[in-house]
Amino acid sequence: MPQENAGGRAQAEQRKKNSPEMDFFSEYGDANRYKILEIIGKGSYGVVCSAIDQHTGDKVAIKKIQNIFEHLSDAARILREIKLLRLIRHPDIVEIKHVMLPPSRRDFRDIYVVFELMDTDLHQVIKANADLTKEHHQFFLYQMLRALKYIHTANVYHRDLKPKNILANANCKLKICDFGLARVAFNDSPTTVFWTDYVATRWYRAPELCGSFFSKYSPAIDIWSIGCIFAEILTGKPLFPGKNVVHQLDLMTDLLGTPSTDTISQIRNEKARRYLISMRRKQPIPFSEKFPNADPSALKLLQRLLAFDPKDRPTAEEALADPYFKGIAKVEREPSCQPISKMEFEFEWKKFTKEDVKELIFREILEYHPQLLKDYMNGSEKTSFLYPSAADNFRRQFASLEENGGRNGALNRKHVSLPRTTTVHSTPIPPKEGPAATSQAPQRIPTDQEE
Missing domain, CATH: 1.10.510.10 (Transferase(Phosphotransferase) domain 1)
Structure with a gap:
């Protein structure tokens, strides 16, 4: 009997995997895309982990920003930051690569933002x-x-x-x-x-x-x-x-x-x-x-x-x-940027509620999920595809990492700026190898092509 139940569960899981929701989710925000490496920062805003993007092979930093609607001013700050970093993309400005889809449009407290990972x-x-x-x-x-x-x-x-x-x-x-x-x-x-x-x-x-x-x-x-x-x-x-x-x-x-x-x-x-x-x-x-x-x-x-x-x-x-x-x-x-449209920042001078900001943040998240954004803009959005959420999987992984990784005494980042790892102190490099700083700090000036 237990074997039959186990078989039934396996079949149900397989049906879920073959469903359109799962197909969609593997393309938009599936947590399996990222292999978490370690916690690299912790502060009042939440936790930052380094990870490998298994689609591209790039190292990334995944920033969990928790309880974002507890204070309206904090929520507005998060909205402002993710909106600005989407609108002003430049080689000398840190880039948001992805924002993971929350479990539902109305009921979410945390968001997971994927950045390029910098050394220090x-x-x-x-x-x-x-x-x-x-x-x-x-x-x-x-x-x-x-x-x-x-x-x-x-x-x-x-x-x-x-x-x-x-x-x-x-x-x-x-x-x-x-x-x-x-x-x-x-x-x-x-x-x-x-x-x-x-x-x-x-x-x-x-x-x-x-x-x-x-x-x-x-x-x-x-x-x-x-x-x-x-x-x-x-x-x-x-x-x-x-x-x-x-x-x-x-x-x-x-x-x-x-x-x-x-x-x-x-x-x-x-x-x-x-x-x-x-x-x-x-x-x-x-x-x-x-x-x-x-x-x-x-x-x-x-x-x-x-x-x-x-x-x-x-x-x-x-x-x-x-x-x-x-x-x-x-x-x-040394390019210039087109001035930002006033419509993008109407929330700055209007009174808004927690629900207003939540909707605006959800709209920013959809910018990283093109098909969902298209459905949203066409008014044909469905909510069933939001299950199961990659954010749910990540919540469990972060909880485990915080419990096991938070005791090593290395989590000393208290400020809320974007993620980076700690620096490694210098190992001198002979002058003939070019201008040197540290193994994690500058070692040479990139060429035009490398920029």
Whole structure:
């Protein structure tokens, strides 16, 4: 009798496997496509595992974002990030390869996002390498500005650029990630209204954001952040590690000198304006003194990036044309992006409910499932095909990994930027083999063809 029951179950399972639902599912989001390797990150957002995409052989990072609708602001951030990363695809911006289909359209709490896997991040590269060459410095800045040109021509401000949000590979490739705080500007003006929810890391925050200096701001906030990151690449230490806003302004003016009366007069925050007016007069420190070992042409560009007044900073496109990049800059490798449609981000200025955001996130997931998206757009969507879900299989696998892999003490990633592995410290490479950093950090500059 038990054998008969077992045979019946086997036949039922076989019928399921042969059903149209299973055929569909093997094409769209079947968990068997990915072979999980290990947990590489864990934080308040969930868990990240490295995996092999068995269709392509590529290594990927699968990020489980859990309880996404617990707080509406978190759900909006996730929606914003996955939408932006779909709309602004560029070699210097991290790519979402796939988003797994949830078990049902209405009843899901977690999502599984598949990214390209990067070796480490720029914070770890800087920390682990005291021997980055001038070629590394130049190529790192070139890639960051090239990404920024693309982002800004799409009318997007990143707003949270810092070394931990720039991913790195062993071949010197950098990619900007973590667009959760990014915003899209839709007016024709080069500036846009001040967003009150700006909470990015203070050390890389432009002076106009310290104390809400201006009622409007521009993409120059990201240019300042890139300047701070580049200075950190040159010295191995953060440039302005302020303990609070006042200390941050003190550090800025110690290096750059007291801002002009004209600049101070534009500051809308009366307290900040009074503080700068009352500050003792400071003379700027020559950058050649602050950065004694740096290429003089690098310092000329850095001084432009770190202008206290935002209108004095170059655009990313202007910075790319700087003489510092002679020999590596090519306009045809520095594309612009079409401005993002206002319709894509209507949720930013309308009141929305949890159900609204859930529907919008589901719609973004369907972008990675073309046939389902077509059915959805035609109004012929069915829900039966959502069973069984790859996400259900992954939930069990992640639970097992968290239980067994979470005890090794290596899960120290607390911030919410996109996935990366930990860095491996340097093994020196003989000079004849080319510019070296670490086995996980940069080792050589890629050729044009490799890019």
